[in-house]
Amino acid sequence: MTTFGLCSLFLASAMAIERALAITNPHWYSNHMKTSVTKQTLAVIWCLVLLFALLPIAGVGEYTRQWPGTWCFISTGDREVPGNMFFAITFAVLGIFSLLVTLSCNVVTIRGLIIRCKTKSGTSQSSKQWERLTTETVVQLLGIMCVLLICWSPLLVLMLRMISHQVSSHECNSTAVTSSRNSSRDVQLDCNFFLTAIRLASLNQILDPWVYLLLREILLRKFCLVANAVSNCSIEEPKETQTALDALNKQNHQDGNNLDKPQGSKDVNI
Template sequence: MLDSNVSKSLRQGNATKNSGCGSVSIGFPITMMITGMVGNTLALTLVYISYRKKENQRKRSFLLCIGSLAFTDLFGQLLTSPIVISVYQAGLKWEHIDSSGNLCAFFGVCMTTFGLCALFLASAMAIERALAITNPHWYSNHMKTSVTKQTLAVIWCLVLLFALLPIAGVGKYTRQWPGTWCFISTGDREVPGNMFFAITFAVLGIFSLLVTLSCNVVTIRGLIIRCKTKSGTSQSSKQWERLTTETVIQLLGIMCVLLICWSPLLVLMLRMISTQVSSHDCNASAVGPDQPSSRDVHLDCNFFLTAIRMASLNQILDPWVYLLLREILLRKFCLVANAVSNCSVEDRKKSQTALDALNKQNQDDDNNLEKPQSS
């Protein structure tokens, strides 16, 4: 009965809103798909090139993690974005492209799998970096690429099994406001195991965020301590100071992006679970939007739509904060600033010479992060 009311109200809403909103809204998933594909493809290319170099033996575990994250984000966008775009082109009428309802379940599995995988892969990278900095002797002896590959495979398999629980009858995936995507239902307590499934997703996501943030804080602290032990006026000390600054900025960027992108969705999910509100209820409550309870539901649903878009934005930002930002921006920022501020040709030549020397030292500096500290 509820499904029929949802479909009816959705059609009523589309009749009045499609002409004004459809053409504008479809630009959002198209833009996200294109930018995400470009960023993650570029990241995969750079990772592949770096992984093939013999001098990057010590960094292969980290490169595998970055490559896996970029592949996960890219594959997730390729599977979900075309469906969203198709729904917009069908006038926001999901039933036109999914009369059986199986596509909604598939979309929900993709959202859950690729969302949790991205979070757990971020945690795996944070743990890997923390071990490399705080315990380099153990890291160099035990952290092999085979161990990294096994860990990544376990993460993917466990997350996929968890996402398939609604297919097995535990939990439920439903269409979410405004009817262009499917995700975990947060308000259907009648469905067996639905509250367990929804709460577990939110708790796992928050736990992954906490692990990532904690490990990054430990890594930053370890970097600062090692940098202080190498303090001095030598060239090596200056290299360590520069590299520490770059890495700290990168880690702070990672933490900010994760918190901003994922915290709203996970916190709002717990709130909607506690109040027994689901995003698909917006369609049913569209008949009487003037009622206070209906306005509250619509407010939650609009926030939920914004939160899921922010979480999807993380797929676009991941390759930049983990790889491209450091490779392209951080190493060039100071030199570009010097080139702009210096007026004389001689100073610019010196800056160019410094740039060439710095580029030659980049690889050695990255390897120094993972070398055991001499006693």
């Protein structure tokens, strides 16, 4: 969980940095960013994260069973273990740092795309295509930023909170915290929310591909067409009903006038 969690965050940061460089410095990007650089960057990220996750084997930090005893993760409150606070704090700080890098680079990318789109505005086919690609990319980046924040912020912030309050997984199952009813209730809430936060973080790897797949211009256009069709049907249906009622009333009025006329009488035009 430590390896794949940090890898997803670091890879998102690397992709955000690459996008920002491609938009802000396209000439430098085309000359220096080769396929070999991408492969080396991926290998370095995987190796560094794997080495960090293996620190407990070297005696730095500890993995413990978490509440409710069905999964293991970094211990957050055991100060007796050598380097445990360093290990837990480093994980949370690295995660928050990668989130900030991703968000800032995505903001730079969105700003660069909007500026370039304004400079290329016009009626030509290329300018319209650039506007379409800009809109699709901005929507995807906003979706990625929302997914990252929702999935990872609760876990990382809660880890720092539990570290500062020295709350460990042992206290969740233990009945030793009976000094105060409020303190035991706060500990239990932190433990329950910690389980929810790790579930949200696990969903990030599932939701990221769907963000790229669903937030595409062609699907957004189809969604708008369907919504427009539904709204038009709901608006036109009362109009058609009112038109039919008006026609029926007119027909009834004409029939009433015909019945009021005596038989054999003729209309005289004056």
